[in-house]
Amino acid sequence: MDSQLAPSNLPLIDFSNGNLRPGTNIWISTSKQVKNALENHGIFLATYDKISSEIKNSFHLALEEYHDLPKEQKGQFTPDKPYLGYLADQHATCELTAIGDPTSMEAIEGFTNLFFSSAKKDYVSAIMQSYSKQVAELHEVIIRMACECYGVVEYYESLRESLAYICRVNKYRAAKLDEKNVGLAPHTDLSFMTIVHQNQVNGLEVMSNDGSWIPVDIPPSAFTVFAGDALMAWSNGRIRSVLHRVTISSELPRYSIGLFCYKKGMLEAPEQLVDEHHPLLFKPFDNLELVSLVYTERVVVVEDKLKVLLALKESICPS
């Protein structure tokens, strides 16, 4: 079965079928859709009914409550990594809060204990953990499919065991009358893969092959799956991370929840994906170390980011 096309012409792939297990026909046909979508677009939309609307809605409600707190209070969340914690631009057009290891209750409580009343925090923690675990499962399904499609399924288990997750909750403020502004600047994700769920306000735009920005119309129940730079490197360039940005033009604020997965330790393309037609594009690198570098040095690179960053890394911390 072919994937459907969502209104913005991005593939819409369904992962809800209860029989979606490795080896089944539905698994094999879905894997092909995944490979095509990642190679042709670097992004696709996904439906996954296993994550209930109740969990998604409850997480979004908690997120709104958190974002209603004063900026100074949100700034008190200061985990020990440069890429975690609260970040906002001067006018709070976009506020980002990154929480490390969101499938662990202890890590989540480090966030919820600061911002939710004792009557609510256990409930919010349970929602956040359960959402993160279920979206992490979707990450694993997609990554396993990619490994199978490239004939390297033997790498899947060790890849899965080395994944690290970060949950980022984002708020984009409502637009003023007739305003159309960029809330989140154009970038590719440094992650292996990112899965985002938004409230019902659109704003995501992706760069098309002809260099124009295409608004993505996301159905309410759907997730957006982005190939990150690390997946581009792992696939030795077969998959490209997509340039995207978020604009604000709605009279309502936009909230989104991103579950980013990274590869812990060194990342390199499997040897089967390197040959004379596909010479190695990126030397092995440490995915999370590169993220630290970007946040610590505040480097902003758009063109061929990964190559520039890796060159920069060698000059900053030669091995």
Ligand SMILES: O=C(O)CCC(=O)C(=O)O
């Ligand atoms: O809010 C979104 O839909 C996308 C957010 C995003 O691109 C990011 O957090 O890297």
Ligand SMILES: [Fe+2]
């Ligand atoms: Fe992004």
